[in-house]
Amino acid sequence: MKSNNKLRKTWIHNQPSYPKLLYFLFIFLSITILGCTAVAPWEKGNLSKSHMRINPDPLESRFHRHIEDSREGSSGGYGIGGGGCGCG
Amino acid sequence: MAQKNRIKKTRNKPKNLNKVGSLFAAASAIPLLGLCSSVCAQNKPEPASIRFQYAYFKDWQAGSEDRMTVNAPMVLFNVPISEKTEVEVGFVFDSMSGASPLYHDTLTGASGKGVEDERYSADATLTQYFDGFNLSFGGVYSTENDYDSIGANLSSRFWSSDKNTVFLFGINGNDDKVTSDNNPLLDERRDSYGAVFGVTQVINKNSLVQSNFTFKNNDGYLEDPYKLGDNRPESRDGFAWLTRYVRYLESSASSLHLDYRFYLDSWDIYSHTVEMAWYKPFGENERWMFRPRIRYYSQEEAIFYNDLDPIDITDDRFYTADQRLSSFGSLGAGVKLIRDFDDGFSMSLSYDFVINDSSWTILSQGSPNIDNLYLSYFSFGLHKKF
Numbered sequence: 001m002k003s004n005n006k007l008r009k010t011w012i013h014n015q016p017s018y019p020k021l022l023y024f025l026f027i028f029l030s031i032t033i034l035g036c037t038a039v040a041p042w043e044k045g046n047l048s049k050s051h052m053r054i055n056p057d058p059l060e061s062r063f064h065r066h067i068e069d070s071r072e073g074s075s076g077g078y079g080i081g082g083g084g085c086g087c088g
Numbered sequence: 089m090a091q092k093n094r095i096k097k098t099r100n101k102p103k104n105l106n107k108v109g110s111l112f113a114a115a116s117a118i119p120l121l122g123l124c125s126s127v128c129a130q131n132k133p134e135p136a137s138i139r140f141q142y143a144y145f146k147d148w149q150a151g152s153e154d155r156m157t158v159n160a161p162m163v164l165f166n167v168p169i170s171e172k173t174e175v176e177v178g179f180v181f182d183s184m185s186g187a188s189p190l191y192h193d194t195l196t197g198a199s200g201k202g203v204e205d206e207r208y209s210a211d212a213t214l215t216q217y218f219d220g221f222n223l224s225f226g227g228v229y230s231t232e233n234d235y236d237s238i239g240a241n242l243s244s245r246f247w248s249s250d251k252n253t254v255f256l257f258g259i260n261g262n263d264d265k266v267t268s269d270n271n272p273l274l275d276e277r278r279d280s281y282g283a284v285f286g287v288t289q290v291i292n293k294n295s296l297v298q299s300n301f302t303f304k305n306n307d308g309y310l311e312d313p314y315k316l317g318d319n320r321p322e323s324r325d326g327f328a329w330l331t332r333y334v335r336y337l338e339s340s341a342s343s344l345h346l347d348y349r350f351y352l353d354s355w356d357i358y359s360h361t362v363e364m365a366w367y368k369p370f371g372e373n374e375r376w377m378f379r380p381r382i383r384y385y386s387q388e389e390a391i392f393y394n395d396l397d398p399i400d401i402t403d404d405r406f407y408t409a410d411q412r413l414s415s416f417g418s419l420g421a422g423v424k425l426i427r428d429f430d431d432g433f434s435m436s437l438s439y440d441f442v443i444n445d446s447s448w449t450i451l452s453q454g455s456p457n458i459d460n461l462y463l464s465y466f467s468f469g470l471h472k473k474f
Contacts, residue, residue: 028331036291039252043293046336051343051367051377054288054298054332059139059164060424060438060467062178067145067465071444073387073413074351074359076302077330080241080260080284 131247132217133168136474137432140164145465146186155461156186156203172217182207182232203269207232213241221246228262234313237264243284256286256300268313276309294336302328312410317398319407326353342368356391357413360450377426383442385418386450395457414455417448420463432473440465 039047046052055061061078069075145158162180169175184205213226223244230237243258264278286300304326311318330349337344347363365381390413392406401407422440429435442463446454 036289037293038250039290039293041251044290046294046338047290047296049336049343051369051379052296052334052336054296054334056367057139057436057469059141059162059178060436060469062164062180063141063143063160063162063465063467064440067463068385071147071412071461071463072359072385072418073355073357073390074326074328074349074353074361074385076282076304076326076328076351077300077349078302079256079286079300080243080258080282080302 131222131251133170133172133174133215134166136168137166137472138163139469139471141467141469143465143467145463147461147463149459149461156184159183174215174217176213176215178209178211180207180209180230182209205233207235220249224258234267234269235264237262239263252290254288256284256288258284264308266309266313271313274313278306278308278310280304280306294338296334298330298332300328300330302330304328312408315398315408315410317401317407318410319401319404320392321355321406324353324355326351326357328352340368341374342366355413357387357389359385359387361385375428377424377428379424379426379438381422381424381440383418383420385420386448387414387416387418388449388452389413389415389455393455395455411455411458411461414446414458415449415452416444416446416454416458417450418442418444419448434471436467436469436471438467438469 050056065075065078140163141161143158143160143162145160146156148155160180160182162178164176164178166176167174182205184203184207186203207230209228209230211226211228213224215222215224221244224242226241226243228237228239228241239260239262241258241260243256245254245256247254259282261281262279264280266274266276266278268274282302282304284300284302286298288296288298290296306324306326308322310320310322310324328349328351330347333346335344335346336342343366345363345365345367347361349361350358351361352358361383362385363381363383365379368378370376370378390408392408393410393413393415394401394407395409395414396407398407398409420440420442422438424436424438426434426436440463444461444463446456446458446460448454
């Protein structure tokens with residue numbers, strides 16, 4: 001248990017600067033904000049198409065995430081939920 | 089003594105942890121996107137629908153044909169039970185067979201023993217809609233021979249009055265139990281909790297962007313019981329930052345999906361994932377849809393990953409030879425064909441092929457002495473909207 005606490009402390013104390021990602025995010029945000037225009041409801045014809053959804057096929061993406069999470073060392077980003085191993 | 093060693097190793101750790109702090113700070117800047125006045129809000133229950141998918145998956149590497157095969161039928165129901173309430177229920181049944189991880193495991197090799205397992209998983213989410221926000225509560229249960237998991241999650245979405253900006257907040261927790269087919273004495277716990285914060289923003293009448301930031305902590309028995317000598321820290325914190333961009337291409341009446349994910353954890357694993365998909369409707373009344381996709385993934389190894397043979401590890405150091413925690417790159421490509429019929433009914437077929445190669449990393453040379461892993465999966469889907 002001690003080792004876990006230590007790990008957390010190390011984590012917290014090691015949080016200072018690594019600016020590159022921050023810069024990258026700021027650039028991304030700036031481009032996004034500058035590029036935004038007000039879109040009225042009657043202008044959303046294209047946005048409302050089924051293939052314009054962020055996740056057009058939730059069941060297929062569940063399966064892909066499950067395979068990827070069980071064959072790679074990374075996971076997350078797509079939301080919360082899920083459970084089980086099924087790793088093989 | 090063992091604990092002391094662990095603490096010592098923890099101290100000498102991850103220079104990459106530094107990156108996490110600023111990533112956290114960076115995420116806190118995401119709400120700025122909300123300044124943009126211009127969606128996409130999932131602001132009311134969706135129409136009822138049923139999705140069914142049958143998926144077949146297999147992977148293999150040199151010297152181990154059909155290492156693992158999975159057959160997985162799954163179904164997802166979405167039912168609005170009132171004007172303001174909806175329920176989503178999913179079931180998955182995985183049937184796995186094969187020889188499980190080739191690299192330094194305890195199931196293949198001398199014993200030649202294979203793996204047969206079945207996983208049953210069910211989840212349900214109840215969502216209640218209010219003015220300007222919704223609230224979802226979900227539960228998930230999954231069981232297989234050597235792994236049981238039970239979890240719950242709570243999330244909420246808030247949208248702007250013009251419904252062009254949506255914020256997502258969520259938390260979840262899982263309580264898992266790990267056992268092993270070849271060690272009847274193993275009975276360990278693995279707990280996890282996580283949080284997500286995200287924003288979806290309409291950029292203009294043809295494009296939108298979503299950025300999600302997730303944190304996850306795993307605590308407890310994190311070893312793979314089928315890996316010889318596997319000895320991992322009892323805690324793992326992971327951050328993922330995913331940004332998804334969707335663009336409608338008027339010239340070809342199609343849409344382009346671009347995803348990028350950065351991942352970093354306290355085991356010093358970090359990765360980049362880039363995914364691109366193109367949705368192209370075609371045919372009479374656009375009843376057909378063709379969707380090619382490509383995905384590239386590059387990962388740097390865990391700090392305690394080592395390709396030494398486990399029998400050469402004589403002390404109690406952290407050690408794993410699990411190739412999933414090594415440095416490697418992965419390139420995958422797939423195609424999907426969807427056909428819409430009358431009355432909201434559609435069918436789909438898809439095929440994906442993936443190669444994991446340790447020399448395909450972008451930031452290092454990759455971990456040595458690992459055979460390529462090949463993955464292939466196929467799925468057949470049915471979707472009915474009411």
